[in-house]
Amino acid sequence: AQSVAQPEDQVNVAEGNPLTVKCTYSVSGNPYLFWYVQYPNRGLQFLLKYITGDNLVKGSYGFEAEFNKSQTSFHLKKPSALVSDSALYFCAVRVLIGGYQKVTFGTGTKLQVIP
Amino acid sequence: KAGVTQTPRYLIKTRGQQVTLSCSPISGHRSVSWYQQTPGQGLQFLFEYFSETQRNKGNFPGRFSGRQFSNSRSEMNVSTLELGDSALYLCASSPTGTGAVPETQYFGPGTRLLVL
Numbered sequence: 543a544q545s546v547a548q549p550e551d552q553v554n555v556a557e558g559n560p561l562t563v564k565c566t567y568s569v570s571g572n573p574y575l576f577w578y579v580q581y582p583n584r585g586l587q588f589l590l591k592y593i594t595g596d597n598l599v600k601g602s603y604g605f606e607a608e609f610n611k612s613q614t615s616f617h618l619k620k621p622s623a624l625v626s627d628s629a630l631y632f633c634a635v636r637v638l639i640g641g642y643q644k645v646t647f648g649t650g651t652k653l654q655v656i657p
Numbered sequence: 658k659a660g661v662t663q664t665p666r667y668l669i670k671t672r673g674q675q676v677t678l679s680c681s682p683i684s685g686h687r688s689v690s691w692y693q694q695t696p697g698q699g700l701q702f703l704f705e706y707f708s709e710t711q712r713n714k715g716n717f718p719g720r721f722s723g724r725q726f727s728n729s730r731s732e733m734n735v736s737t738l739e740l741g742d743s744a745l746y747l748c749a750s751s752p753t754g755t756g757a758v759p760e761t762q763y764f765g766p767g768t769r770l771l772v773l
Contacts, residue, residue, distance in 0.1 A: 574759035585661070585747055585764035593759060632700065636759045643754050644713060645690075645762065647700040 544569040546635050548648035555623045556656050563618040563651045565633030575616040576634040577607055580650075586632060592616060603627070623655045659684065661750050661765035669771045675736040678768045682729050682750030688712075689731040690754075690762065691723060694745040703746075706731050707754055735770075743772045 545568045555561045567573055574593055578586040590601025597609045607618045618631060633648040662681045670676050682689050690713075691703040702715040706725035723733045729750075735742055749762040 576761070578764075583745075583767075583769070585663075585766045586749075588761050588763065591759070591761060638759075643751075643759055645702070647692075649699040 544573075544635050544637050544644075544646050546633050546646050546648040548631075548633055548651045550651050551649075552652040552654060554654045554656060557625055558622050561620050561623040561627070561653065561655070563631050563633075563653060565616045565618065565648060567614050567616060567633075567635045569635055569637050571637060573614075573616075574636040575607075575609065576636065576645075577601065577605070577616075577618050578632045578634065578647075579603075580630040580632065582629075589618070589631075623653075625655045625657050628653055628655045661748055661763055663746075663748050663765035663768050665768060666766065667769045667771075669773065670738050671773050672738055672740060674738050675734065676738060676770060678733045678746055678748075678770075680731045680733070680748030680750075680765060682731070682748075683763055686750035686752050686763075687729050688751045688754030688760075689725060689729065690749045690751075691731070691733050692747040692749065693717075694747055694767070695743075700747070703733070705754065712754070738772045740772050743770060745769050 547566045576591045577589040580586045592599045592609045600606045630650050636645045664679045688707045690705040693701045705713040709725045720736045725731045745767045747767045748765045751760040751762045
């Protein structure tokens, strides 16, 4: 069975500093990885995904993520954090099972950007 | 294209009642998934519908049910509500949810259910 781990419940970073939100996964077969962001009382918004190819994936709002197969990680990064980046971030893995796609989400990491 | 819409946005019910939530997917999307989000349990998968058929189901009791109509709109029903059913219920759609190329799921804003 596939699983996703987000080891940090919360990450605090000063505005203007680089940020990293960690995600590791466990799947059999090829992993397809996603990052979503959730603002208070809102649904999840898609940020970026890794399917194949370049290990560095660029997404919305200046975010990027690095796929590392040997470490089974897909960490979310941004060079310079904004206060408006404060939100809940979810990592997800999607695999093909029985002909259809099944997605598993991590538990979420709350990002707090301090002015 | 319009995004995923969910109605109602907020709902207050009492224990023992039942509730129906509605989700309209992005036009052309045929796969609709439902999730329950709570502070303690995080995001938990409820079920997925495609072409009016439930294709996948999470580990929730039979009080939780759903259906999908021919226009891909989906409803979720919870009978005999319990206090623990208080949560944000999210709906997500994708084109087919099948095939070798993974599809992005697009989420609605959710329905906040409070059970008193």
